Each structure stands twice: as C-alpha cells, then as structure tokens.
Amino acid sequence: MEIIKNLDGEKLELQVKGRLDTTTAPELEEVIKSSLKGVKQLVLDFDELEYVSSAGLRVILGAQKTMNQQGEMKLINVIDEIMNVFEITGFVDILTIE
Amino acid sequence: MINGILRLTVSGIFMILLTVALYRCEEKHIEYRAEKRKMWQIVIGIIYGILAVGGTELGVSIDGAIMNIRDAAPLCAGLFFGAPAGIIAGLIGGVERWFAVYWGAGEYTRLACTIGTIVSGLFGAFIRKRVLEDKRARFLYALAIGLVAEVIHLLLVFLTNIDDTINAIRVVSLCTPVMIPGVAFTVGLSALAISLMTKDKLRLDQKTRKIAEDMQAGLLITVVIAFVLTNSFVLLLQNHMATKNASDIISQTLHDVKSDAAESGYTGDELKEFLEEEVKNWHIGTNGFIAILDSEGYIVAATEKSFSADEIKARYDVDILSRLEEYSIIKQYTSRSDDIYYISYAKMGRYYALGVYPKVEAELNRDVSLYTTAFFEIIILAVLFIQIFFLIREKVVKSMKRVNEDLDRISSGNLDVRVDIDTNEEFVSLSRDINETVDALKHYIDEASARIDAELQLAKDIQYSALPRVYPNGSKLELYANMMAAKEVGGDFYDFYPVMGDKIAFLIADVSGKGIPAALFMMKAKTLIKSLVETGASPETALTKANEELCINNDSGMFVTAWLGIIDLDTGVIQYANAGHNPPIVIRENKELDFCEQKPGFVLAGLEGIKYVGHELTLERGDTILLYTDGVTEATNSQNELYGEKRLANAISKAAGMNTRYLCKYVKADVDWFVGTAPQFDDITMLAIRRKNELDGSLSVKPDKGSIAEVVQYFDNFNEENEIPRSMSAKIMVIVDEIYSNIVNYSGATFAKLYCRLEQNRSRICMSFEDNGIAYNPLEKEDPDITLSSEEREIGGLGIFMVKEMAEDIKYSRINGNNILDVILENER
Numbered sequence: 012m013e014i015i016k017n018l019d020g021e022k023l024e025l026q027v028k029g030r031l032d033t034t035t036a037p038e039l040e041e042v043i044k045s046s047l048k049g050v051k052q053l054v055l056d057f058d059e060l061e062y063v064s065s066a067g068l069r070v071i072l073g074a075q076k077t078m079n080q081q082g083e084m085k086l087i088n089v090i091d092e093i094m095n096v097f098e099i100t101g102f103v104d105i106l107t108i109e
Numbered sequence: 110m111i112n113g114i115l116r117l118t119v120s121g122i123f124m125i126l127l128t129v130a131l132y133r134c135e136e137k138h139i140e141y142r143a144e145k146r147k148m149w150q151i152v153i154g155i156i157y158g159i160l161a162v163g164g165t166e167l168g169v170s171i172d173g174a175i176m177n178i179r180d181a182a183p184l185c186a187g188l189f190f191g192a193p194a195g196i197i198a199g200l201i202g203g204v205e206r207w208f209a210v211y212w213g214a215g216e217y218t219r220l221a222c223t224i225g226t227i228v229s230g231l232f233g234a235f236i237r238k239r240v241l242e243d244k245r246a247r248f249l250y251a252l253a254i255g256l257v258a259e260v261i262h263l264l265l266v267f268l269t270n271i272d273d274t275i276n277a278i279r280v281v282s283l284c285t286p287v288m289i290p291g292v293a294f295t296v297g298l299s300a301l302a303i304s305l306m307t308k309d310k311l312r313l314d315q316k317t318r319k320i321a322e323d324m325q326a327g328l329l330i331t332v333v334i335a336f337v338l339t340n341s342f343v344l345l346l347q348n349h350m351a352t353k354n355a356s357d358i359i360s361q362t363l364h365d366v367k368s369d370a371a372e373s374g375y376t377g378d379e380l381k382e383f384l385e386e387e388v389k390n391w392h393i394g395t396n397g398f399i400a401i402l403d404s405e406g407y408i409v410a411a412t413e414k415s416f417s418a419d420e421i422k423a424r425y426d427v428d429i430l431s432r433l434e435e436y437s438i439i440k441q442y443t444s445r446s447d448d449i450y451y452i453s454y455a456k457m458g459r460y461y462a463l464g465v466y467p468k469v470e471a472e473l474n475r476d477v478s479l480y481t482t483a484f485f486e487i488i489i490l491a492v493l494f495i496q497i498f499f500l501i502r503e504k505v506v507k508s509m510k511r512v513n514e515d516l517d518r519i520s521s522g523n524l525d526v527r528v529d530i531d532t533n534e535e536f537v538s539l540s541r542d543i544n545e546t547v548d549a550l551k552h553y554i555d556e557a558s559a560r561i562d563a564e565l566q567l568a569k570d571i572q573y574s575a576l577p578r579v580y581p582n583g584s585k586l587e588l589y590a591n592m593m594a595a596k597e598v599g600g601d602f603y604d605f606y607p608v609m610g611d612k613i614a615f616l617i618a619d620v621s622g623k624g625i626p627a628a629l630f631m632m633k634a635k636t637l638i639k640s641l642v643e644t645g646a647s648p649e650t651a652l653t654k655a656n657e658e659l660c661i662n663n664d665s666g667m668f669v670t671a672w673l674g675i676i677d678l679d680t681g682v683i684q685y686a687n688a689g690h691n692p693p694i695v696i697r698e699n700k701e702l703d704f705c706e707q708k709p710g711f712v713l714a715g716l717e718g719i720k721y722v723g724h725e726l727t728l729e730r731g732d733t734i735l736l737y738t739d740g741v742t743e744a745t746n747s748q749n750e751l752y753g754e755k756r757l758a759n760a761i762s763k764a765a766g767m768n769t770r771y772l773c774k775y776v777k778a779d780v781d782w783f784v785g786t787a788p789q790f791d792d793i794t795m796l797a798i799r800r801k802n803e804l805d806g807s808l809s810v811k812p813d814k815g816s817i818a819e820v821v822q823y824f825d826n827f828n829e830e831n832e833i834p835r836s837m838s839a840k841i842m843v844i845v846d847e848i849y850s851n852i853v854n855y856s857g858a859t860f861a862k863l864y865c866r867l868e869q870n871r872s873r874i875c876m877s878f879e880d881n882g883i884a885y886n887p888l889e890k891e892d893p894d895i896t897l898s899s900e901e902r903e904i905g906g907l908g909i910f911m912v913k914e915m916a917e918d919i920k921y922s923r924i925n926g927n928n929i930l931d932v933i934l935e936n937e938r
Contacts, residue, residue, distance in 0.1 A: 030842065033850040034817055062839040064846035065908035075899045092839035099914040100907055101895030 014042050021051040021082070028059040031067030040070045047074075051082035058088035063096050075106060085109055113169035113176060114287065120167060121178055121295040124160060128185050128299040129306055131156070132245075135190065136307070150190065154197025157186035161202025161226060165209050175215050176287045179206070179222070180229040180258050181295035187233025188246040188254060188296065189303060195237065199230015218280065221269045225262030232258050240498055248304060252297030257491040259292040264484040275469060278476045285480070321501040325494055332490050336483070343482055347475030352438070355451045355471035359464035360436040362393050363455035366462045376458055384460065385410040397466035404459045508536045512543070519543075524551045564625060569594050571628040575602055575635055581613055582831070583868045585678040588615070589769035590796035593740075593777065593789070600627035600669070601738045601792035604635055606643070607870055611678045614642045617690065617736040617796050618671035618713075630667045634659060634713065638673060648673040648686035649723035652713065656688070656721070659714035669713040672736055681728040681800045686721040688713045691739055694758070696772075698731030698802075700765040702758055733769060733799040735761060735776075740791035744780045747787040752780055769797035807864040812853045812880060820849050820863060827865045833874070834937050840915045841865070841874065844932055847908035848878050848887075856882025856928065867936070873917070874934040879927050886921045887930065888913070 012029035023046055027039060047053065053074060057063075063071070071086075078084035085107040089097070097103045131153065139149050164179030179202055187195020203226035210219050236254055237243060246254060263281050270277035366387070375383045384401045388410040391399040401410040433439070438453045449468040454461045508530050515528040524547055528540040572594060580588045590603045600620025608614050616638060620631045637658050641651040652673055659669070672693060674685035689712035695703035703726075710721040728734055737757070744752040757776065764775035773795045780793060808823045810816040824845050828838040845863075852861055858880035865876045892913075893906040913919055918933040 032842070032846040034821075062843050064843045064850075065904065065911060066846070066850065068907060069904040072899060072902055072904060079899065092836055095836075095840075096843065096911065099911055101897075104896070105899040105902070 012038060014039060016042065016046060018046070018050075021049060022054065023047070023050040023052070024054040024056060026056040026058070030061050031070070032062070032064040033066040036064075036066035036070045039067070040073065043070065043074050043077075047077055047081070049081075050078075053078050053082070053084040055084070055086045056088050057086060057090065057093060060090070060093060063093050065100075068096070068100060068102060071102070071106070083107065116167070116169050117176060117178060117287065117291050120164065121181070121291060121298075124178070124181055124185060124295050125299045125302055127156075127160070128189060129302045132189055132303050133306065146191075147193075150193040151197060153186055153190045153194035155201065157182040157194065157198030158201025158205075161198055162205045162209075165202070165206050165214060165222075168214075175218075176284060176291070178288065178291040178295050179226055180262055181255060181292045181299075183226060183230030184233040184251075184255055184258055184292070184296045185299050187230055187237055188241075188251055189299065190245075191243070192234035192238040195230045195234040197230070199227045199233075202230070203227035217270065217276070218266050221262065221265035221267075225258075225265050228261055228265075229258040232261070236495075240495060245303065246296075246300050248297055248301040251300035252293050253491070253494075255293035255296035256289060257487060258296075259289045260484050260487045263288070264481075264488070267480065267484075274477060275473055278473060278480065279469065281480055282476060320505060321498045324497055324501065328494070328497065332486075332493075336486055336490075339486070340479065340483055343479055344475070347478055348472075351472045351475045352451075354474075355466050356436075356438045356453065358393055359397070359438065359451065359453045359466050360455075362391055362397075362399060363436060363453060363462050363464045366391055366399055367455045367457055370457045370462075380458060380460065381409055384457075384462075393464055393466045394470050396470050397464070400463040400465060402454075402461040402463055404461075408463075409460065504532055508532050512536070512539065516543070519547055524554070568625045568628040571625070571632060572600070572602065575604075575632055577605060579871070581605065581607055581870050583678075583866060583870070585801055586613070586676070587769050587799045587801055588613070588797070589773050590617075590794075591773055591777070592792055592794040594792050595740070595789045600631045601740060601794040602631050602635055603736070603794055603796045604639060605796070606639060608642060608675060609645060612675050613678065613798075614639075614648075614673070614675045615736070615796060615798060616671060616673045617693075617738060617794060618669050619690065619738045619740075619792075619794075620669045621667050621712075622665075626665060627667065630665075630669070630714075634669045634671070638671070642673070642675070647723055648675055648684055649721040652686045652688050652710070652721040653719065656713050656715075656719050657717060660717045663714050668715040671713055674734075674736075676728065676798060676800075681730065681732070683726050683728055683734065684723055685726070686710065686723050688721060689715075691737060691742065693734050693736040694761060695726065695728065696733040696735065696761055696765050698729065700762060702761060728798070728800045730800050731802045733765075733772065733797055735772065736796040737776075738792065738794040740789075740793040741776065741780060741795065743791060744784050744793065745787060745790065746784050752783050756783060769799045772797050772799075806866060807862050807877075809860065809862045812849070812856070812858050812861040812882075814853060816861075817849065817853065820845060823863060824865060831867055831871070837874065837934065837937050840934060841876070844876065844912050844915060844934075847912050848930060848932070851887065851908070852878065852880045852882060856880050856885060858882030858928075872936050874936050876932040876934070878930045878932070881927050884923050885928060886923075888919060888921050 012027065012031065012035035015026040015028075017024040017026070025039075025042065025046075029035065031039060043053075055071070055074075075084055087109045089108050094103075094108070097106065097108065135149065135153075139145060161179045161182035164177045164182060168175035168177035168179075170176070183195050183199035183202055186198040203223045206214065206226055207219065207223045210216050214222075233254065236250075237246065241250070263284055266284070267277050267281050270280075366384075369387060370380060370384065373380070373383050381401075381403075388399050388401055393399070400408050403409050433454070435455055436453055438451055451466040451468055451471050453464045455464075456462075511530055512528060515526050518526045526547075528543045530536040530540045572592075576590075576592060580590075582588060588605060590605065592601050592603065594601070600622060601618070602620075603615070603617045605613055605615040616635075618631070618634065620627045620634065622630070634655065637655045638651055641654050642648075646654065652671065668689075670689040670691075672685065672687050672690040674683045674693075676683045687707075687709035689709050692705040692707075692709065695705065697703060705724075705726060707724060711719050726734075742752055742754055742757055746752075756779070760776050760779040761772070764772045767775070776795060777793065808820065810819060821842070824841055827833070828841060833841065849861075849863070852858055861878070861880040863876075863878055865874065867873070868875050887909040890906055890909055892910050893903065895907075895910075912932065915934070916932045917935045918931075920931040920933075922929045922931075
C-alpha cells in the first residue's frame, strides 16, 4: 500500500493506493492518527485502492469518529468493488462518499 | 617477267605452307603456359624475320624494279601467331633491308622498304591485339590487311622519292600489280589454309554476324563503288588533260619552230642549216624534243636529248606522218628502244619538224594523281573500317554487354539491379525502359505475393477462429491445447466442449491439404462432429455419422484424421474413437507412459460406410492424456531427420507431473530446439488433459503473521491464471483476508490448508480453508447491527458478516479435528 499525504491548511487529503487489509490497515491508521491534529476536513481518495477488508473498515470508522469531533470527512473516487463492501456493511450510511 | 612472277608465286606458296605448318605445331605442342608462349612468340618472330630477309634477298627484278613479298612475313607472324611475333619479324626484316643496300639491294627504295616492313609488323600486331581481340585473322580480314599494308609500303616509296616523281611513279606502277596482290594473297590464303586445316567454318556462311561486320560490309560496297567511280573519273579527266596538255605543248613548240623558220626566210640547204642550229634551243617539257626530218624521213637535226645515234640515222616513215594532219597527235609511238612517245609534226617546205614527247612525262601528272588518290583512299578506308569497329565496340557492343550482364542478374532473380548506362541517348533510354519494366514487374510480383499472403492469412484466421480458447478447467481436470500453424496453412484443429452429465468432449484432427480449402473443410468437419456429440452421440457414432456427411460432395478428395474422446469428469473414463489419427499418449501419475496403440479406424471423408469402433480408457487422478498431430512427430530438422515418437516420449517424460500448459509448451520447445532453423512444414498441434488430484493446487502453510503474504500470493496467482474479473478477485481477496486473519489471530492452529478452484465450467469459485485450530464455527456468530451510527458501531464480527454476504454458499465442518470452511462464489463471466 502507498499513501500520499497532501495537507492544505486545515484540509488533509490522503490518496490511498493498493490494498487495505489486515496487513496494511495499521499503516493507514498510523498515518491518520499522526496527521489529524488541527485538520477540519479529511478527504480519502480511493481511486487506486483495490479492495477494503474489515481491518480497513475499522480504520475508516476510526477516522470517521475522530472527524465527527473536529470537522468532516469524505471519501472520493470510490470504485464499485469497494462501494459494494460499504453497502454490505451499511457503511454507506455513515460515510460521506462522493 | 613471267619467270619473275612464277618465282614470287612459289615463294608465296612456300610462306603459306610454312604458316600452316607452324600453326599446326603451335596447336599441338604449345601449352598455355606464359613463359612457353613468350618463347614461342620470339621463335616465330625470328622465323618470319628470316623469311622477310629471304624475301629481300630473293627479290625478283622486273624492268629494273625488285619485286618481293617480304611484307607478308611480319603480317603472317602478327596475324596468325601474335602481336609480339609480328613486331619482331617486322623489325628483323626492316633492319636487314636497311643494311641490304651494302650487299646489293636497291638504294632507291631503301627507306621506304625499311619503314614499310616495320610498319607491316606493327600493323599486323595492332590489328590482332586491338581489333581481333588476340584471335587469328580470317581470310577476308587477312586479304584486306595484306592489301592495306602493301599500299602503305608503296605509298612510302612514292613519298620518300617525291622529288623524283618520274622514277617514283615508274617504280610504283611496276610494283603495284605484282606486289600488292602478291602480299595480299599470301596473307589471305594463309588464313584460308589455316581455316581449312582447323576445319572451322568460314565467316562467310555464318548466319549471324557482328554489328560491326554488317556495317563494314555495307560500307565496303559503298566505298568500292565510290572508289571505282572517283578513280575512273580521275583517270578519264587526267587522260584527257594529259593528251590535251601534251598536244598543246607539242603543237605550240612546232608552231614556234615553224614561225621561226618562216621568219628566217631561208629555204633549201640554208633552211636545213638554220634548223640544225635552231633545233638545239627547242625542247618540249623536260625530256621532249624537236627533230627535223627531210622528205625522205631521215633525221637531219635534233636536240641533244633526242633519239639514240642509230635512230638519228634511221629513216622515218614519213608516209605515216603525211597521212596525218599537221599538228595532230600520235599517242603511242614506240621508239626502237621501246620508249613510248607522243609525237606530232609540222611541215616546213621540204622538211618535217617532229615534236617528240615521252609518254611517261606526258602522263606523269595523271599517274601521280591516280596512284596517290587510290592509295590514300585505300588507307583512309582501312582507317575508317577500324574506326567504325572501335566506335561500335565502344559505344554499342560494350554497352550491350553491360545491359546483358544486368539482364542476366535480373533474370536470375535480383530485381533490385538497376541498368544504368549513360554512354549515349539510346542506351540511356533503353536503360530507363528496362528499369521501368523491372519496376512494373516488381510491383506486380509484390501485389501478387500480397494477395497470396492475404489469402494465407485468411485461411489462418479461419483456422484460429475455430479453436476454442477458454479452457474448462475446474477442480477435476485441467486442459490445455495449442496449435502453431505452419506458414502454408495446414488443416490442424482441436476442439473441446462440455457435454451432458459432467463430461467433456475433446478432439484433435488434421485435414489433408493446405490453404483455404483445407481451412474450410476443417470448419465443416469440426461443426459436424460437435453437433453430433452435443446431441449425445458416442464418439464412434459421431465419427461414423460425420464420415457419411463428409463423404457427400467431397469432390476435392480431402480427408480428415481425427481422435475424438469424451471424458467423464467424475470417473475419468474416456470413451473414444480414432479415425486414422496418431494415437495419444497417456502419462500416468508415476510418470509411466501408456501408448494407446490399438488399430485406428479409416480416415474421415475417405470412404462411405465406415463403422468406427469405440474404445475406452481410464484416466486416473493425476494422469494426463496428450493428443498431438503428425506435425509434432514429423517435424524435420535441417539434416532431414524426423523428430519421431522416441524424442516425443523422452520430452514427455521430462515434463511429466507438470500442468498441461507446461507440458505442451515443453514439448513444443523441444520440437523447436530439434528443428532449429529448418522451416516448419506442417501445423504443430497438441491437446492435453490432466485429471487433477484431490490436493492439486492447494496451499499448506503454518498460519502465522509471516504467512499472510504467501497466502495472498497464492490467491493472486489463482486470479491471474484463471483470468478472474476484477470485481470477483476483489471479493476473493476480502474473503481470504477475513478468514485467514481469523485463523492466524484466533485459532491457535499450527497447520492450515487453503484451496481455491473453478468449478462447473468456471461458473463457480470454490474456496476451502482448513485448519487444525480450536473448533470454531464462524457461521454461528451473530451478525452485527449495520444500521448503527458511526459513533455506536463496533467493528467486531463485520468480517465474517461480509464473507457471508458475498458468498453464494458457505459451509462449515469439523472433520478429524480440523475446521473446514468452504466458501462458494458465483463467478461473473
């Protein structure tokens, strides 16, 4: 997995590439934890993400919870395969997906 | 005179015979070795040099001029034996002639004869080397060359004595009729004799002649006519002028004599005395004179240069004179010393004044102009001939040779040759035309070959389009087939398709013939067999019926060999029938090879009414059956050896135990290696089916964190190998991640076996997870509430929930202390 950080004032954009699963989720979690201070808007770009397993969902949920406190979070460029996961798990209802 | 000519003839014949003898000698004994040939040239040069010397020494004196055919010797040496010999002979003869003066040869023609002989040698050498391309001269050439050489010689006599014209003309006019024919015929007849001896055809009766020869022949006729005409005209004119001049000069003098006598007023003896005195002052031309005759015809007075003393005393026939008119002229008066004179007279009283003018002097101008004109014309003609020869050779023949060489290269297949001759306009135009023709030809050939290529491609396309590409690989078997079409398409094909009752029919076949007809026939056979098999026919029935159909309207006499089998996926039993095809090879799991060598049936479409016999063989788990066409066993290397069944069996043994794709590729690579650079003549086609083992393709791992990557790789490979669509592969990977991470994190297992396969013709993906951890049925876990807000959500249980949602079917079992979770996915296609 590859994560590209793009901090623009209070807006943080993270491009996540590859796979978000048991192996890689802790890495994303670490990046988010360390970067969210003072961030009012978090954008996750999943354009080049292949799939997300429950380990990934856990990190996304964690981020959502944090952002609920300090601003907003949205997901962009979510591919069908991942959208399917979000639908199955009801995550579509708790995430802002554009 | 006759005696002299006879002697010259004899010496000419001697030279001819000697030439023939020497030529024969050269033919027989002289090898084509450079130093020997050099020696021979010198010997010949010396022999002919001696002949030339002999010619000088044995010359025949005719009327005081010494006749000889000396020049024939260097000419013969040069024309028949080689340029060096000619030059040597010419030099010897010429130099000897220079010194021959000291022992009796004529001083008068010393320079002319010396130069003439040397020139003859050089001339012969030049003609042989440059014009005849170092081949001996033939009759007509030799004759002409002899003539020209002698003309040059006589012209030299004339030119070296230009201040003594009268004598020069006398010598030349005496020599011309003897020496010119003498030399010309000696040389010409030598050539003829050699031709007769060597029995080669005379050039005259050759049907095709060289361009230069044709032109020269045409030119010769024109020039001879012109030569005769000009010389006749000159002769006529000069004759007339000579007579007129002579008559004028004689009568003028006679008039003067007469008027002087009249003026003197003397008659009788006084007149005689007067005339005796007077006559000494008169002369006609250089050597002409006046003589006074008395009425009796006795000469009474004459100039000093007049007739001899005898003649003065002699009596002249005055009657002859008296019958003539005064001043009219007699052209042929022969004196007693045989000199010829022009004479005329005038009457003076009792006396006659006789004007006497030597004919030689009177006709000197005429003869000079006649001889010089004729000689120069002959030399100019010779130069012209040589010139034409060179011009044609340089401008036409050489260019034509180049054109021919280029055309030879073109006709031997090299169409990239450009004809590029720029010597003159005609050849530039010819070159251009040839190049354009070749270009057009090339264009047509390219077009034609493009058309043929397109047809071949079409046949290949038909052939390939008929081959199935998606393999019905599942948990039970693995199938792979490939065909490498030869450049000229053969008619190999294979086929496989599922039939009712979880069976797969498979077929390999080879249509006789090549190209589009074979490809179309193949389509027909393939479709026919498939439709028969799909209606439930057994292999033998399908082939029997297909044979009946294919025999109808098979005017082109094509036939097909085919091996058709139907395998039961559960039992591995293969029912098959063989229509004249190579039997397949079964590779048992223990790597033993089984050749199905029972007698095959007759080929398809060969004969109506054939009944094919069904056979059966069983493919145990782990066994492979390999079908192939004769393109494999009959592949030929550059030493014309066949690949053969032994090499095939060897290759198969080495690849045994591998999957079918690898097996086929291994055998193909082995065939390719064997064939090397030799061209492929026939299609090479193989089809292999492997009945899978239970454990085929499973992955056993020790489930710890480090093994996750290996597991992910295993499923990635599966997706890639089976071309699983992205939507499906994403699901597979999520499921693997959920279930395997559970096993790693919570089961406490020390062993796990994972398995993934395609089933039911790729419509289902079956995943199996087995571990020896604590008993745990994930399906019993309650589903999480997925309607809660983000703040209330718990992440636990979401993984297995997703798996359940994604899977078509999921089954848990606990067998022998192992957890087994089977997940089945509906494949997207």
